[in-house]
Amino acid sequence: MDLRLYDTLSREKRVFAPIDADNVRLYVCGPTVYDFAHIGNARPVIVFDVLFRLLRYIYGPDQVTYVRNITDVDDKINDRALRDFPGLPLNEAIRKVTETTANQFQADVEALGCLPPTHQPRATDFVLPRPDGKTDMVTLIQQLLARGHAYEAGGEVLFDTQSMPDYGALSGRKLDEQQAGARVAVDAHKKHPTDFVLWKQSSAEEPGWESPWGRGRPGWHIECSAMSAAYLGETFDIHGGGLDLIFPHHENEIAQSRCAHGTHAMANTWMHNGFLQVEGEKMSKSLGNFVTINELLNDWPGEVLRLNMLKTHYRSPIDWTLKGLEESAKTLDDWYWVAADAKGGHPSNKFLEALSDDLNTPQTIAALHGLRNSAAAGDKKDRGKFAASLRMLGFLSESAADWSGRKQQASGIDAAQIDGLISDRTAARARKDFKESDRIRDELAALGVVIKDSKDGTTWEIAR
RNA sequence: GGCCAUGUGGCGGAGUGGUUACGCGCCGGUCUGCAAAACCGUUUAUUCGGGUUCGAUUCCCGACGUGGCCUCCA
Numbered sequence: 001m002d003l004r005l006y007d008t009l010s011r012e013k014r015v016f017a018p019i020d021a022d023n024v025r026l027y028v029c030g031p032t033v034y035d036f037a038h039i040g041n042a043r044p045v046i047v048f049d050v051l052f053r054l055l056r057y058i059y060g061p062d063q064v065t066y067v068r069n070i071t072d073v074d075d076k077i078n079d080r081a082l083r084d085f086p087g088l089p090l091n092e093a094i095r096k097v098t099e100t101t102a103n104q105f106q107a108d109v110e111a112l113g114c115l116p117p118t119h120q121p122r123a124t125d126f127v128l129p130r131p132d133g134k135t136d137m138v139t140l141i142q143q144l145l146a147r148g149h150a151y152e153a154g155g156e157v158l159f160d161t162q163s164m165p166d167y168g169a170l171s172g173r174k175l176d177e178q179q180a181g182a183r184v185a186v187d188a189h190k191k192h193p194t195d196f197v198l199w200k201q202s203s204a205e206e207p208g209w210e211s212p213w214g215r216g217r218p219g220w221h222i223e224c225s226a227m228s229a230a231y232l233g234e235t236f237d238i239h240g241g242g243l244d245l246i247f248p249h250h251e252n253e254i255a256q257s258r259c260a261h262g263t264h265a266m267a268n269t270w271m272h273n274g275f276l277q278v279e280g281e282k283m284s285k286s287l288g289n290f291v292t293i294n295e296l297l298n299d300w301p302g303e304v305l306r307l308n309m310l311k312t313h314y315r316s317p318i319d320w321t322l323k324g325l326e327e328s329a330k331t332l333d334d335w336y337w338v339a340a341d342a343k344g345g346h347p348s349n350k351f352l353e354a355l356s357d358d359l360n361t362p363q364t365i366a367a368l369h370g371l372r373n374s375a376a377a378g379d380k381k382d383r384g385k386f387a388a389s390l391r392m393l394g395f396l397s398e399s400a401a402d403w404s405g406r407k408q409q410a411s412g413i414d415a416a417q418i419d420g421l422i423s424d425r426t427a428a429r430a431r432k433d434f435k436e437s438d439r440i441r442d443e444l445a446a447l448g449v450v451i452k453d454s455k456d457g458t459t460w461e462i463a464r
Numbered sequence: 465g466g467c468c469a470u471g472u473g474g475c476g477g478a479g480u481g482g483u484u485a486c487g488c489g490c491c492g493g494u495c496u497g498c499a500a501a502a503c504c505g506u507u508u509a510u511u512c513g514g515g516u517u518c519g520a521u522u523c524c525c526g527a528c529g530u531g532g533c534c535u536c537c538a
Contacts, residue, residue, distance in 0.1 A: 029538080037538090044538050076536070171533075172467060220536080242538030243469080249537095274469080275532060282531075311476070311487085317469080317531060324476065327488055354478095362478050366486035376503090434497055441499080452501040459501090 001349075003058060003356045005238070006315065008246065008270040009170050013358055016269065018237050024055050024064045025236035027228040027267065029245055030120070032071040033101035034080045036292040037108055039305070039320055040242075040276045040283055046306055047273045047314040047359065048240045049114040053392060054355055057347070066117040067231045069224060070105075072098040073123050073207060073217055090205055108293040111302035113394035119231050123223040126230060127209045134230035137218045138211050140260050141198045149259040150198055154189030157199040157213055162192050164255050170270060171247035196252055198222050221252040228266075229257065239267035243274055273314045279321050291320070301406065303395050304329045310361040310393070333403075333461075335368075335390060338376050338383070340400035345384025347392045355393075364393070404461060411448060411462045418449055422458050425451075 003016040018024040028048045031037055048066075055064045077097055078090065085093035102122075110116075129136050141157055144150035149163045161167045161175060168174055175194060197219035202208030208215040228236065234257065241250060250270065257266040278289045296305055308328040312318040348371055354363035368389060375383035390396045398406075408415065421440055428437040444451055444460070451460045 031538085032536090040538050042538085074536090173534080243532065244537060246468090247533060248535090273538070275538075277531075280530095313478080315469085316477090319476090321476090323488090327476070331487070360478075362476095362486080366478070369486055429497080432497075438498075445500095450500065453496075453499090454501080461501095 001353055001356050003054070004358055005269050005271060006358050007268075008272050014269070016237075018059070019235065019268065021059055022063050024059050025232040026052060026055065026064065026066045026238045026240070027224070027232055027236060028066070028068045028117075028239075029224060029241040029249070030068040030070050031102075031105050032074050032076060033098045033105060034074065034077045035101065036294050037105050038283065039278070039291045039293055039296060042108070042112060042293050042305065043276055043309060043314075043318070044240060044242050044273045045109050045114055046112055046309045048271075049112075049394065050310065050355070050359055050361065051238070051240070051271075052115060052117070053394065054359070057352075057392060065119070065232060067119045067121065067228060068117040069227045070098075070102055070120055070122045071223060072102065073127070073223075074220075078206060091207055094207060104294065108297065111297050112293070113302055113306045113397060115394075121227045121230065123218070123227070126223060126226045127218055128211075135226050136230070137222045137226045138199075138209075140222060140226050140229070140256065141218075142212065143260040144198065144256065147259060147262070149255075151191065152213060153191075155201045155214070156189070156197050158190060158195045159198055159252065159255060159259075160191060161194045161196075161255065164259055167194075167255055168251060170251050170254060173247065173251070194248075196221065196248065198256070221249055222256055224249070224253050225256040225260070225266075228253075229261070234261040234263050235265050236267050238269045238271060240271040240273070243272045246272060274317045276318045276320055278319075280319055300325060300329065301332075301403075303397065304332055306394060307332055307365075311365060313362055314359055332395070335372060335386075335395070336400045336403040338372055339387040339390060340396050340398070340403060342375075342383045342387035345381075345386075345388035347389040348382075348385040351385075351389040351392075407462045413447060413449065413462065418444065418447070418460055422451065422460060426458060 004013050005016045006013045026048070028044060031041055045068075048068075052064065052066045072094075077094055081088075081090060081093035081097045085096055088096070106116075126134070126136050127138065129139055141150065144159065145152075145157065148160075150157055150159050152158075175192065199211060199213050199216050199218060199222075201214055201216045206217065208217050228239070239250070239253075254266045258264065277283065278291055281287055281289055283289055283291065293305070304325060305328075308320070308324050309318070311324070311328065348367060350367040350370065351364055354360045354367050357363070368386065371382050371386035371389060375386045387396060421444055425437045425440040425444075428434070428440065441451060445463075448463050449460050450463045451458055
């Protein structure tokens, strides 16, 4: 079955054909590590983790290289360092900010069921030429200057957008239209308003590296061009990120990489995930609805957040709501109950077909519901397919007992006490003292426990 | 102002030029001392106005709503 992916550059869904099936190459823009990651940041991480898993399934786990960078040089990081560690020298303060934030990000993302990418390079390791010869930012900028795609002005090195005939193809912007737009900043030293910074000078206090253009730091876009080339080569298969990165970030990455290397494409497929709102409003600090992954993980297992994210197709907008989370939690409780302890099996064809159709996760989930029903009805084969499909998507990372035990632990309920009450109730029912048995049931309900009677006895669980 | 998405039942959310998935909820049933759970079954929708068509939710045009980008942003 073919994998089809929507490509932002050509604006169509196309059959995916890797450049080298023995080394399928994927790059996704990672976080700028200055603060806790929010739930919007989690979307590309989860979406492209699903793609990574699918590619590994199709081409083999060792045949896929996934690179997600960590941006640890940025003016926002500098601001945060100055604010949070006013006593420390800036570089030391920056390290504190980026280390703790990056570690937190790794922990958050792991809890969301995401596999670690093959490589997670840090921008600061790719500013200057490296002993191992991997592509670095300074060398890339030198190549751009040598090829006439960049110029020095006002102490900066700038990319010359007019030197690239099809600049703007990804975002559908023409250079002359840009001029008409009133909001493009006009800097006197730029040849064209859309020219962007490749290298800028640093003051003595700012982080900086010695370069042919003096002590400075890289512009915003060059790091991704360097790190993608370092690990994936001049042209690779898939480049992903959030919709908002199309312009200017990805547009400028394309310009830098293609012009520095003299290639016709940076990546063959460009994928962008849609945005996220919270309870119908856009997420912002001023509205007070800014939700971090970390906060959510206090209230919900990571898999609940993951499922909630995948209920919507990755290119559609998603409204993140408490109601949706409750529904996702309920679904996962059921799935764990039906399949968590099943072993073996392979993902079902319906499941794989849905996933291969541009990561149509809603339809994938519908296929899962179908498997769930036939598994619950006693079909052993489908139960194996169901479990294998779920695992491939990044679910069922723990046993059914651990899953329900976690909920019980979080609720602080004493299992021995509940078991005692239940046996009292069973005894009352045996002697047909229904008044007493109902009283005990009410007592349990007040504790937040729901009981389930069956032929084999009484079980209980925590009411959500 | 320019560019780009998007609008499906009570809710979430797919597909499709001709009987509209799937899940949650609601309702009914089986089971139960009564419930709950489980299982079975039922129910309801394609923003509006034009156009193309034998036929449109699906294609085209317009309006309106929502969101994004154009400045750091997933």
